[in-house]
Amino acid sequence: MQHNQTFADWAEITPTARIDRDSHGWRAKCLQRLVRLNLPVPPVVALPFSTVRSIAQGWQPDTAAILARFAAGQLVSVRPSSENPDWGGPGTILNIGMNDARHAELAAIHGEDAATSLYLRFVHTYAVHVARLDPDLFEDERPCPGALARALAAFAAESDEPFPQDPARQLADVLRSMARAWEGTSARLLRQAKGAPADAGLGLVVQAMALGVAGPDSGAGLVQFVDGVTGRAQVTGRFRTGMQMPDPVGGDGAMYLTRDPRGPSLEDTHPALFAELTRHGAACRARLRDEMQIEFTVQQGRLWVLDATRAPRSSRAAVRIAVQLAEDGVIDEGEAVMRVQPQALAELLHPQVDPRGPRDVVARGIGASPGAARGRIVFTSGAASASAARGESCILVRRETTPEDIRGMHAAHGVLTERGGMTSHAAVIGRGLGLPCVVGASGLRIDTRANTVTAPDGRIFAEGDILTVDGTRGEILAGAVELLEPALDEAFTRLLEWADAVRDIGIRANADTPADARIARDFAAEGIGLCRTEHMFFEEDRLTAMREMIFADTAQDRRGALERLLPMQRADFIRLFDIMQGQPVCIRLFDPPLHEFLPHGREGLRNLADALDKPLSEITRRAEALAEYNPMLGMRGVRLGITIPEIYEMQARAIFEATIEASRKGAPVVPEIMIPLVSARREVELVKARIDAVAAAVRVQRGARFEYRLGVMVETPRAALRAGEIALHCDFLSFGTNDLTQMTYGLSRDDAGRFMSTYVQQGVYPEDPFHTLDVDGVGELLHIAADRGRAARDGLTLSICGEHGGNSESIAFCRAARFDYVSCSPFRVPVARLAAAHLAL
Ligand code: PEP
Ligand code: MG
Numbered sequence: 001m002q003h004n005q006t007f008a009d010w011a012e013i014t015p016t017a018r019i020d021r022d023s024h025g026w027r028a029k030c031l032q033r034l035v036r037l038n039l040p041v042p043p044v045v046a047l048p049f050s051t052v053r054s055i056a057q058g059w060q061p062d063t064a065a066i067l068a069r070f071a072a073g074q075l076v077s078v079r080p081s082s083e084n085p086d087w088g089g090p091g092t093i094l095n096i097g098m099n100d101a102r103h104a105e106l107a108a109i110h111g112e113d114a115a116t117s118l119y120l121r122f123v124h125t126y127a128v129h130v131a132r133l134d135p136d137l138f139e140d141e142r143p144c145p146g147a148l149a150r151a152l153a154a155f156a157a158e159s160d161e162p163f164p165q166d167p168a169r170q171l172a173d174v175l176r177s178m179a180r181a182w183e184g185t186s187a188r189l190l191r192q193a194k195g196a197p198a199d200a201g202l203g204l205v206v207q208a209m210a211l212g213v214a215g216p217d218s219g220a221g222l223v224q225f226v227d228g229v230t231g232r233a234q235v236t237g238r239f240r241t242g243m244q245m246p247d248p249v250g251g252d253g254a255m256y257l258t259r260d261p262r263g264p265s266l267e268d269t270h271p272a273l274f275a276e277l278t279r280h281g282a283a284c285r286a287r288l289r290d291e292m293q294i295e296f297t298v299q300q301g302r303l304w305v306l307d308a309t310r311a312p313r314s315s316r317a318a319v320r321i322a323v324q325l326a327e328d329g330v331i332d333e334g335e336a337v338m339r340v341q342p343q344a345l346a347e348l349l350h351p352q353v354d355p356r357g358p359r360d361v362v363a364r365g366i367g368a369s370p371g372a373a374r375g376r377i378v379f380t381s382g383a384a385s386a387s388a389a390r391g392e393s394c395i396l397v398r399r400e401t402t403p404e405d406i407r408g409m410h411a412a413h414g415v416l417t418e419r420g421g422m423t424s425h426a427a428v429i430g431r432g433l434g435l436p437c438v439v440g441a442s443g444l445r446i447d448t449r450a451n452t453v454t455a456p457d458g459r460i461f462a463e464g465d466i467l468t469v470d471g472t473r474g475e476i477l478a479g480a481v482e483l484l485e486p487a488l489d490e491a492f493t494r495l496l497e498w499a500d501a502v503r504d505i506g507i508r509a510n511a512d513t514p515a516d517a518r519i520a521r522d523f524a525a526e527g528i529g530l531c532r533t534e535h536m537f538f539e540e541d542r543l544t545a546m547r548e549m550i551f552a553d554t555a556q557d558r559r560g561a562l563e564r565l566l567p568m569q570r571a572d573f574i575r576l577f578d579i580m581q582g583q584p585v586c587i588r589l590f591d592p593p594l595h596e597f598l599p600h601g602r603e604g605l606r607n608l609a610d611a612l613d614k615p616l617s618e619i620t621r622r623a624e625a626l627a628e629y630n631p632m633l634g635m636r637g638v639r640l641g642i643t644i645p646e647i648y649e650m651q652a653r654a655i656f657e658a659t660i661e662a663s664r665k666g667a668p669v670v671p672e673i674m675i676p677l678v679s680a681r682r683e684v685e686l687v688k689a690r691i692d693a694v695a696a697a698v699r700v701q702r703g704a705r706f707e708y709r710l711g712v713m714v715e716t717p718r719a720a721l722r723a724g725e726i727a728l729h730c731d732f733l734s735f736g737t738n739d740l741t742q743m744t745y746g747l748s749r750d751d752a753g754r755f756m757s758t759y760v761q762q763g764v765y766p767e768d769p770f771h772t773l774d775v776d777g778v779g780e781l782l783h784i785a786a787d788r789g790r791a792a793r794d795g796l797t798l799s800i801c802g803e804h805g806g807n808s809e810s811i812a813f814c815r816a817a818r819f820d821y822v823s824c825s826p827f828r829v830p831v832a833r834l835a836a837a838h839l840a841l
Contacts, residue, residue: 009061010047012069013205023048025081025203030288030308037283039305042208045069046081047175049201056179063175064168066206073102074208075118078174080182081203085309087191089202090181093129093174094209095122097167103148110215114242117143118211123151123163126170130177133158171206178204210297210304216241216253217301221266223257224293224311225281229356229484231313231320231491235278237293239266273303284308289330291321314355315344316487323491326498333498334841340495342808342835346370346472348492349827350434353470354482362455362467365441366753367474368422369430370827373414374468374480377461379451381408388412395467397453399446400439401426403596406538409435414469416476418444421753423738423770423803431803431825432516436471440753444476496524496830499837505814506821507832508584510801512536514572517579519826524833527584528576529734529823530674530801533651534592536572537565544611546597551612551622555646562650569651573658573671582667586734586801586823587655588713589641589648589687591676593631598623632739632748637677637713641687648687652694660704672709674734679716684729711797715739720781724788727796733789734823735782737802737810741769744778770803773810786817799823808835815839 011017013028015036021029028046035041045066047055055061070076075097080089098119106115120143127133137154155163164170181187182202191200211218221239226232241253256265257274267274277296284292288308295307313321318340326336350371353359375393378384381404387394388411396412398405400419409415409429413436417426420439430437443456451463459478461467468477508529509520513536520528537546542565549561576585599608605623609616628634641648652673659669675687688710695708710729714720715736723733742749749770759765766772773779782800789796798819804810806828814822815836824832 008048009051010045010066010206013041013044013046017046019046022083023050023201023203025049025083025201025205026085027079027081027307027309028203028205031205031207033288034284034305034308037280037287039280039283039308040303042210042304042306043070044205044207047204047206049203052175052179052182052202052204055175056183060172061175063171067097067167067171070208073097073105075102075211076171076206077209078171078178079205079207079307080178081205082182082191082196082200084194084196084200086194087196087200088187088194090178090187091129093125093178095119095125096170096174098122099163099165099167099170101165106211110211112145113143114211114215116145116148120148120151123148123155126163126174127151127155127158130173131155131159132177175204178202207306210299210302210306215300217270218242218297218299219253220295220297221257222293222295223277223281224291225278225285226291226311226313226317226321228312228317229314231317231324233324239298270298270301273298273301276303280305285325286330289325291325315340315347316484318344319348319487319495320489320491323494327494334502336495337499337502337834337837338841340834342831342838345492345831345834346827348487349830350436350471350486351483352472353468353477354484357482359475359481360478361475362457362459362461362478363438363441363444363476365416365438365444365474365476366421366427367471368420368424368427368439369415369433369435369437370472371434371436372468372470372472372481372483373436374466374483375413376464376466377453378408378412379446379448379463381405381411383463384408384411395469397446397467398426399448400424401429402600403534403538403592404600406535407540409433414471415439416441416444416467416469418442418446419753421749421756421770422768423749424753425750428803428825430471431827432510432512434519434827436469438469438471438474438476441476492830496833499834500524502840503833503836504840505811505819505836506799507829507836508586508799508821508823509826509829510805510823511576511826514575514579516826517576520829521579521581521583523826523829525583525826525829526821527586528580529586529799529805529821531576531585531587532591533569533572533587534590534596536569537597542568543597547608548612549647550594550597550626551614551619558644558646562646566650566654569654570658570661573655574661577658577662577669577671578666582669584670584672586672586674586711586732587651588674588676589638589651591637593626593628593634593636594640595623595626595628595631598626632742632750638675638683638687639677641675642683645690649690649694652691653698656695656698656706656708657702659706659708660698660702663706668706670707670709672711672732674711674713674732675730676713676736677715677739678712678726679718681722681725681729684712684726688729709797713801714785715802716743717781720785721788723785724792727789727793732797732799733785735785735798735800735802737773737778737782737800737804738770740781740802741774741778741804744774744781745769772807773804773813775809775813779813782813783817786819806832806835808838811835812839 013032019032024046077094079092082089103119124138127138128135219241223237227234235258258267291311292308293311297304322336322339325331326333353372375395378394384396393413395414397416400417415437417439445454453461466480468481506526508527509525510530511517511520511528512532545564552558609619663669709731711732712730713736714733799821801823805822806824
């Protein structure tokens with residue numbers, strides 16, 4: 001095998017050696033930093049990617065020469081060092097160099113037990129991971145001379161040769177097996193799934209081992225100086241005497257690091273050593289500019305630092321650590337912002353399942369709204385409300401939710417549906433309310449008669465049983481698991497202030513209710529980008545008036561019903577304007593098909609007949625007449641506004657009267673009114689003329705002045721293509737990418753969940769386009785519309801308000817297309833603020 005190396009086959013890690021992360025891997029680079037910090041790192045040699053690749057192909061390095069770099073008889077370990085620690089790699093192999101002679105020497109110095117435990121461990125590891133013998137033959141045994149002899153005999157019998165005694169041969173075999181393991185198909189697929197490129201390299205480091213087994217003054221440990229869950233300063237980790245590697249469990253010789261009433265600690269037994277460790281931790285933090293986890297061994301009272309890696313941390317800890325590092329001047333504010341992944345913030349806004357606790361997963365679905373909630377199962381919205389009235393928390397379990405479930409969703413602490421996808425009703429409302437929600441848990445069977453839900457493994461849960469919804473991971477857990485509370489603390493606020501200072505695209509919230517608006521303000525949204533007014537009509541008193549309006553026989557009767565709705569709408573808008581304190585509020589006129597407001601089933605229709613004092617037959621006939629084959633493409637949005645103009649007129653009046661009222665008390669309000677589902681210019685002209693007329697009438701009646709801005713929601717492909725002529729009649733265009741995606745693909749947003757996972761798995765779509773903006777198709781329509789709209793009208797405001805608004809890819813798209821803002825669910829606002837800052841930095 002030809003081996004053409006362009007630089008050294010291997011290099012000893014010294015302060016000046018040429019060690020690079022992209023040729024030797026992160027661990028080698030990290031070790032060099034520790035060496036440069038003058039930390040007591042045992043001698044170490046690094047093999048670059050090119051050497052390891054040659055070894056995998058059959059080339060043999062001069063391992064005797066490598067070993068000559070270490071003291072005679074020195075045991076060594078080999079560890080993986082790929083470019084990115086997340087890409088994994090073969091497991092570390094310890095105690096290379098152990099053989100009969102070394103065993104005898106060590107037994108004489110440290111005792112038979114210690115020496116045998118090292119040798120036995122090496123024989124096991126070598127047999128299973130290097131010689132690839134059957135692990136069952138080398139099951140762990142307590143170290144005793146008999147066990148060692150048995151292991152050596154088993155090795156000889158299985159591999160037809162005695163256990164290799166030559167350390168150079170042992171090292172060569174270990175290097176080869178690790179190099180080949182990296183090239184294996186499953187290892188390759190695994191790391192590619194974590195984002196590694198196809199040709200990702202592996203480096204290896206060969207390091208002198210400190211013998212942690214040499215008596216009570218020896219051992220191994222791990223330490224970090226922050227709590228990995230909270231991020232607060234605190235020494236955490238473990239130490240155990242008689243060990244070579246920090247062991248995850250307690251057991252003989254385990255001790256605490258800091259003084260602890262429960263038992264002995266390293267701080268008590270070895271105060272100087274503990275102080276030294278603390279100094280090294282501080283040096284690492286200052287110079288490596290992060291909180292590190294230090295792996296160390298102690299050999300007869302002397303401290304060795306084997307490694308220092310980024311301390312593992314939860315999302316909330318990541319925020320606190322980044323902010324604290326910046327406040328201590330270790331990194332700058334921009335870097336702190338960049339160190340927290342936007343998605344991670346979502347975890348801080350809601351309670352989360354405590355990662356330290358057990359998880360008994362009952363079912364999996366799509367994590368449609370993050371956070372965790374636990375409660376008793378209820379199967380109807382009525383039961384959810386009853387449970388809220390009793391002060392009990394409940395999980396609403398439905399096949400799917402409909403607008404009628406809004407009250408139930410308000411009352412529930414979590415929602416689980418069998419059907420649906422990222423933009424199904426439950427998902428959209430769940431995110432809006434910050435309600436943990438798992439949808440599309442298709443393995444579940446809900447029996448609405450028996451009031452039970454059956455898990456894929458056959459377990460049956462009845463009404464009243466307790467479940468935990470983990471909307472972050474899309475999992476349902478049995479029982480009430482431990483939760484971590486939201487972490488909206490000063491570190492969170494500080495980080496987002498730094499993010500706001502650099503971002504260059506606006507972030508608004510989609511908010512329908514005063515509660516949403518308050519959250520939007522708390523999360524520093526710069527206004528409301530979409531208020532879906534129809535959600536205001538589902539409350540009990542309004543629903544009746546709404547139904548009266550729908551069943552009115554004459555325009556006169558319809559006006560009567562709408563007049564009853566007017567003060568309620570006006571009060572809604574006054575509250576929104578008050579909460580938003582002069583920030584823009586964009587109100588979308590009524591959008592959904594009217595039949596959504598009708599009751600389902602005969603019983604509901606009968607009640608309605610009673611309430612409206614009309615014959616059941618007439619109610620049934622009218623309800624049937626409202627049914628559409630394809631309601632999402634039917635009589636909704638501006639089409640209702642054109643055919644039943646009284647609805648929009650009532651809404652416009654409510655908005656203007658609220659504007660006058662709110663402006664009197666506080667900052668002047670300039671409401672934004674948005675027309676949904678436009679597909680033709682003339683629709684805008686007609687609606688605009690009517691709204692202008694209402695505005696003029698209100699000005700005269702109230703003797704007040706106010707301005708308003710009119711906008712069009714671009715959510716049909718035709719509106720995107722005709723944006724030029726549409727823009728002539730409005731001040732802003734807001735892209736409703738939920739409907740636009742639905743119509744561009746011809747893909748029902750309510751039904752796509754059924755086959756979306758198959759489509760994504762088979763690579764038909766790279767992602768669910770209702771979740772990740774389809775930049776190629778829908779994106780092209782956005783570009784066309786933006787260009788044509790801007791060409792027609794200077795200063796046209798452009799934005800996006802579909803469910804895509806809050807995610808990083810869509811924000812990147814909108815920023816590149818120079819949109820003015822994105823609007824997303826209130827709970828996505830912090831994520832969007834940070835994502836936008838990342839893009840600007
Ligand atoms: C949209 O279609 O993108 C939108 C925001 O409106 P809705 O989801 O209410 O249809
Ligand atoms: Mg829409």
